[in-house]
Amino acid sequence: MSMLVRRSLSSSLASPSSISISKAIAAATLQKRGLATVSDKPFTITTPPPAPYAHNVTTKPPKAALKLKSGEVFHGTSFGANIPVSGEIVFTTSLVGYPESMTDPSYRGQILVFTQPLIGNYGVPGLFKDQYGLLKYFESDRIQCEAIVVNDYATRYSHWTAVESLGEWCARHGVPAITGVDTRAIVHILRDQGSTLSKLVIGDDAVNENFNKIPYTDPNTRNLVSEVSTAVPVSYNPYGDIKIAVIDCGVKHNILRSLVKRGAAVTVLPWNFDFNRISDQFDGIFISNGPGNPVKAMETVQHLRKAINTYKRPMFGICMGNLLMGMAAGLDVRKLRFGNRAHNVPALNLLNGKCQITSQNHGYALVDDKFPPSWRKFYVNVNDGSNEGIIHKTLPYKSVQFHPEAKGGPEDTEFLFDEFIDRIRSEKVQREGTKFFVPETIDQQTTRVA
Known part of the structure; x- marks a missing residue:
């Protein structure tokens, strides 16, 4: 007898009462575990549940613009500090670890471009220390890079260690951030012509492409x-x-x-x-x-x-x-x-x-x-x-x-x-x-x- 026939016979021999009891037990078990259960009744949410981790999407973010010293300009929106900065623009192809990268002292004076498209989806953890007195989730006690450039900033984050969003963290440390730019195009330029200097401006200066308020700053001329x-x-x-x-x-x-x-x-x-x-x-x-x-x-x-x-x-x-x-x-x-x-x-x-x-x-x-x-x-x-x-x-x-x-x-x-x-x-x-x-x-x- 084939497996398909055996399954069909066992299904036909099962009584309706045993089936309903089994469903009741399964539903009760799932509810205890806090899992979703399937229901034939329509279910709609009239008001969305509160999400303390959600970025305030009702506030329209200011415009931001990035200009490379070689002349290329990229427009996007700001999600960090609203201040202009200048530095050496570099890129990382790492897929994870933006809190560690941004607090790495080796990125001092640099504008960091993430090639990973989605950044910020797991938020930013707190300043927790381990048994040795060292930070568990950061490589130093502050953001070290001058600014960050991403393709798609996640306005909503979710992670059990997160205490704030990436945008809130950047704003608190006075670090500008721009999203909505073609990071692939930036990487192609840097790969072909080499690392260069760049400026990042926010607000009306970004709309009008006014980059003259700050000079190009080369961090490699300083003792970083x-x-x-x-x-x-x-x-x-x-x-x-x-x-x-x-x-x-x-x-x-x-x-x-x-x-x-x-x-x-x-x-x-x-x-x-x-x-x-x-x-x-x-x-x-x-x-x-x-x-x-x-x-x-x-x-x-x-x-x-x-x-x-x-x-x-x-x-x-x-x-x-x-x-x-x-x-x-x-x-x-x-x-x-x-x-x-x-x-x-x-x-x-x-x-x-x-x-x-x-x-x-x-x-x-x-x-x-x-x-x-x-x-x-x-x-x-x-x-x-x-x-x-x-x-x-x-x-x-x-x-x-x-x-x-x-x-x-x-x-x-x-x-x-x-x-x-x-x-x-x-x-x-x-x-x-x-x-x-x-x-x-x-x-x-x-x-x-x-």
């Missing part, structure tokens, strides 16, 4: 690292078994989390602090990511150059840290045509031949045509052939241009933190030996009361 670095030393997880100094060139909170959650005691130092004076207090040194032109951070390069010759303990750099480490080793830097800002960039490990997908955000790269005798290439970008990392041939120094900590993006290269921490612990054991805790024993006979 000094703007985002800590001014005083800050400690996290002070009771960790190994001590790491983090040279703060604009460090992301998830980088710090990647170190402290592996048991390290971390001390964040200002970008221009001469850590060589106290380097013997640390088991390892980490050089962080950061914004802008690395040539503006030559003080850090000088300190690293001295450390390369004298420190001998593990050092690891990420993004800006790779550029500064390379400059300290004797390499030059160059500005990329439009940079690498994405969550899906393939990087080839030249030591083992493995290709890993990485998260990236940088506009400069090391010139690695000729290498100093003691150094070699570590990673290379599969897409454009640019440098993605360097490693010392004999000493425990290495750095990568991409972001192993992601946030957002793939975690394929997070193992680099494990290698860094394991190397630090291994060398500390070799220096100091293994320390054991021996509990104090008390002779019971001596403690008896006569």
